[in-house]
Structures are given as structure tokens and as C-alpha cells.
Amino acid sequence: MSPEVQLLILVALILAVAYLGIFPTLEEKTLNKLMVIDLGLNVLALIVAGAWFWGSGVQFTLLFFETNWAIFTIVSYAIIEIPLFLRFAKRHGIRLDGRNDDDGPN
Template identity: 35%
Template sequence: MSPEIAIILLTLIVLVFCYGVVNPRFAGSNFNKISLQDLLASIVVFSVVGSVYYGSGKTFSLFITEVNWFWFTLVVYAAIELPCFLWYRRQYGISFP
């Protein structure tokens, strides 16, 4: 499995678990609790990916350019997290503070 696919799968698993199990049980429609749990989910993803690739010099293919692990993970996390949040917001009727 390529490193890019591994990072995408890790991010997908963490966010599906977060939005499918953790947020409905512990946050409901409270925007502040959802934000805190998103922060914790991102810390988990960046810690796992960073522990593997920090200092390795490994580059990742991102569209037409090569980036390091941090930028690849950030773009992938944002690309997966945004649709999850929008679905959750619509599903639970969340309004922004």
C-alpha cells in the first residue's frame, strides 16, 4: 500500500468514526463540543502520520506537485473533513454561534 493511500485511509477511518459514533453520542448539535472533538481527531491523525514520516524526507504526490507529510495530511484531512462536517451539520441542524 502506498503511503498516500495509507494516510487517506487513516484520515477516512478516524473521521467516519468521529462523525458516525463519537459526535452523535457526546456532542450532539453543540458546535463547541464538535469543534473540540475535531481538534482531537486531527491531533490523532497528525500524531500518527508524523510519528511515521517526520524527518524521513519522504515526499507525497499532491495533484501536480510534491509536498511533505504535513501538507499532504492537511489537504487530505480538510478534503475529507469538510463533507463530513457539512453532512453532520445538515443531519443534526447545527447553527454556527
């Protein structure tokens, strides 16, 4: 299994746990709360990827250029998560401008 596939599986598993397990069970679903949890999960992905590849010299192909494990993990995490997040936010009425519905007019 290629290193890219290993990291993509890692990211997919972490995001599956987040969007199928953690986020839906939150009593209060706010943008700030989701961002804090997501930051922690992103750090978890980087820690695991670092444990696997730090100092190994393995290069990762990211479309048209080579990069290291950290950049590959961050970019792949973002690319996979953005559509998941947008769908989750829409489904649960989470405003992306950071305001609550009771904040009043602009």
C-alpha cells in the same frame, strides 16, 4: 501500499470513528463542541502520520505538487471532512454561524 494511501486510510478511519461513533453519541451537539473534538482528532492524525513519516524524506503528491506528510495530512483531512461535517450539521440542526436558535434575531 503508497504513503498517500496509508495517510488517506488513516484519515478515513479517524473520520469514520468521529462521524459514526463519537459525534452522534454527543448529548449536546454544538459547533464549538464538534470543533474541539475535531481539533483533537486532527492532532491525532498528525501524531500518527508524524510517527510514520517524520524524518523519512518521503514526498507526497497532492494533485499537481509535492509536499510533506504534515501538509498532506492536513489538506486530505479537510477535503474528506468538509462534506461529512456539512451533512452532519444539516442533519442535526447545527448552525454554522455559531449562534444558537434561541439567540434571538440578528
